[in-house]
Amino acid sequence: MYGKAHAPEYQGALTTLSVNSSLVDVLAAGTEQLRAAERAGQRAEAARSGLAVAEAHRRLGQVREADLAWKASYRAARDAGDVAAMAWALWSGGTLARQRGALPLARRLLELAAELGERGGDVVARGYSLAGLAETGRIQGDYEAVGRLHEQLLAEARRRGEARHTVWALEGIAQMHRNSGAHDSAYALFEEAAEIAERAEDRRGHAWALRGLADVVSVRDGDTGRALALLAEAETTCRAMNLSSALAYNHKMQGNVLYRAGRWAEARERYELALDEFRAMGEPRGEALARLGLAKSLARLGRDRAETATELAELARTLERIGLRHARQMVTRAQEELGVDAGPRTDTGPGPEAGVGVGTGTGTGTGEGTAR
Template sequence: MAHVAAAQQEPLREAAQQGKAFAPEYQGALGSLSVNASLTEVRARGIEELRAAEASGDRREMARCHLAVAEACRRLGHNEEADRAWKAGYRAARSAQDAGAMAWALWSGGTLARQRGALPLAYRLLRLAADLGERGGDIVVRGYSLAGLAETGRIQGDYKAVGELHEQLLAEARRRGEARHTVWALEGIAQMHRNTGAYDTALALFEEAAETAGRADDRRGRAWALRGIADVVSVRDQDADRALELLAEAERTCREMRLSSALAYNHKMRGNVLYRAGRYAQAREDYALALSEFRAMDEARGTALARLGLAKSLARLGQDPAETVTELASLRQALGQLGLRHADDMIDRAADELGVGPVPGNGAPAPALAGEGTLR
């Protein structure tokens, strides 16, 4: 099976030599697909090639096709179809005794689990994927799986545990010339610096990620980097207009490539920028849009963050403080259930900022809404 993994990595080496981004999750008959291919095209091609593989009885090719379909569906927000596809791909890879293909299927499943807010399951699947990738000799899926573990820890706020892993993966990606993975690592490290208040460092890293993605023709990576730049420009420089321009550019890419999750996070960030600028009515509209998008794709973390932004905007627009406290209390529970270490701090900061509280969850009683009696 090692020779299979090596064969799968040949296009990656060629792409690395050319300095172009490469999508290693598109393999076999789908290996010619660009990293910038429309996700609807990827899904359609994957299903077409899957039928051909099933007709020929090629289990290894079936696994590759299921992987492409799973990833396209995940990024489109079709989570149930993505879930069925990665599991079918794992079964096909297992029957073919292909450890590398099994690892890629588990990586896809772990990434989907993280997107849906099931962080313990994401850890379990991604650890299995990393182990299988190492045993199967596929260094690429091993690296992607370790990156998934690092990102899961970063989302939870466990920067101490995953900061070094991010740096290690960045060094490996640069050494192998993997532009797409380099961009991912730069963005992850930048996000940690941004969240800890090191705005200058964060901005430099996001800008490097955007430049690297641009040179490598990685439109998805550049869109995410532009979102990060917009965030820092809004917070550090209070330049809402510049931030909105960056987000508008990123949105065009998200729409052209049908990047549903990235588009929803873009809309949430636009809400953040408008909220910071005191444009609360506009922020409310963008948070509401992002919330509907996150709910449609069953993305739990995005849903909670959009709810938080919407709650803050409504409070600024005159909502009854008791209603705001009730929503913040619900969000404290929702964010805590996701395993986010900073959930309580987020809610307490919001309550302090808005001048409401105490917020139930830390021993505070639930408030009563006018005309509705005591909440239970």
Template sequence: MYGKAFAPEYQGALTTLSVNSSLTEVLAAGTRQLREAERAGEHGEAARSGLAVAEAHRRLGQIGEADRAWKASYRAARAVGDQGAMAWALWSGGTLARQRGSFALARRLLGLAAEMGKRGGDVVVRGYSLAGLAETGRIQGDYEAVAQLHEQLLAEARRRGEARHTVWALEGIAQIHRQRGSYDSAYAMFEEAAAIAEGADDRRGHAWALRGLADIVSARDGDVERALALLSEAEAVCREMRLSSALAYNHKMRGNVLYRAGRYTEARDTYELALAEFREMSEPRGEALARLGLAKSLARLGRSRVETAAELEDLAGELDRIGLRHARQMVARAREELGLRDQAEVGPGRHAERTARGRAGLGDEAARRARAADRGVRAEVAR
């Protein structure tokens, strides 16, 4: 039913690149082709190769370079009136905006990309742009608003036999079910996504599906060792392909599994590693979630109630700023879990002082642990 997964963002002379190509390979090939196209005055090819360059920089966490590259790709496409290439550039810019936590800008750029893709007759970029809008809403916790769009995109992907997009849609819907407590249906969807991704040789999609399965196995079944084994299998893929975003979220999930099992020291160390990775790639959502897990672990290991309450208060404000509604609810549940609902508020000045000192210390320690891990990757921030 499904063919081999492909990467439609690798276009023009770069169509030979695989969905499993390492990001360093993509960046090198894309940069070479972009320079050749620019020297030859081939704006269309410059737009297409520039898209791959933008995506490689974005996924490597090189934010400034990614921002410049997608805008240059858009200008090159506009110079020759290529609406499809313009739409792909806007999609890249919108995805970058979501990565940076600029959700309003992400929705605007992705909406423009979907409209332009439709006008240009490129159904793939339209689908990817709508998927980006759906994922933006899901990340923010707007499940009711985007659940139907996820289902629509899943149906379209199945109809066209697009393995990579089917896997993405299944994983997105599974995440919604999991957040609503429907573990069995979420597990079935992650399991199907893993099978499709494996059959289509979509290693990135397979790694994300394994992470989802590990979460359910841990939360629903309490099977710590199986969950850790699934995460280890996914981590091996992430390291081999240099998928740093997937690796950071894998580490964050490993922290969750260890925390649920009461292995708080191991959970603390793993959250610190994930926090350093998210900070390195300028990923505010992942950073906030890792901070939350770390704060809970430190509380279990004896951190004072005042310090814990101050950290959670700061986190609540950060999550409000980012716009992650369901994640803010997680802070409220953490307060209740740790018995801090009635904790007296810390004075503003003292709160700020404690929080700044705590965050700076955690950052130094996390960075040290990350360096010791010798990860050899930077920040593939995709999805």
């Protein structure tokens, strides 16, 4: 069946690092090994240790450092003629671009990464890159196009017994089911992902799965207590592993759950916390979604209607610039729920986002990398 989860992005001399290693420890070990490889003129090893450095920086929310690191890793891999290492560096860069809201760039880099992964004979690099493309499309709401790719990648991961990749695919498919209103199937998929992640000791994947379960429990069952308990368990893991982005999305989900329960003052506090965290790491998509939740909470707490209308109109433009096709629909539903003037309409087409309908809270997209 599934063995213990491993982290294929920790390569070369860093293969002994665990998928659950603290990102601070990964960064320290990766930086040390990178410097040693550079002193020895070992370009291939520099590329692979540099990948771990880039990923640690990215997951810690250190965008500028991550950008420099993945590019340096790519240059070292190119100089060494290591095509597979070039693919991994581009995967890291594409994942960072998605995290920063640069979705067209993310697609270009991930397409190149998949191509180089295949050319370099690295099936895992190819799979991770295709998964990144699928996740980018899912975030944009292009479910029809990427749903089949998610299913294909899930089948491949199951066949190879790759627990971490299986968990990621299950969570992505579950999110699409949840966003489309199929709450029972979404719950079952998140539950399976949580079980596989727990058995495989994939703490990151388990934390994301718990977040998905909490969302469904809140929306479908109205069980605020259980939802918050699941999120508290996931938050413990995020803090232990220094998962900055996952922690911010966890806090945003806490806001969603509290908002749905009519606990608007508490929801406001959670959204404000998430907003600060997203801004600190330069993650515009998460920032916009936290702003949407905060705007709705403030409106419920008596904020001036004109201010709410202005805020929502600005958010619609912001989300459209990021490239989310469902952005206008998200804000329109919030405007309808709150009874504020929608202003001039700029329709970007359909594409449901979880929890934006009347009385259900703000969007719940999984953000960068889910279990990555």
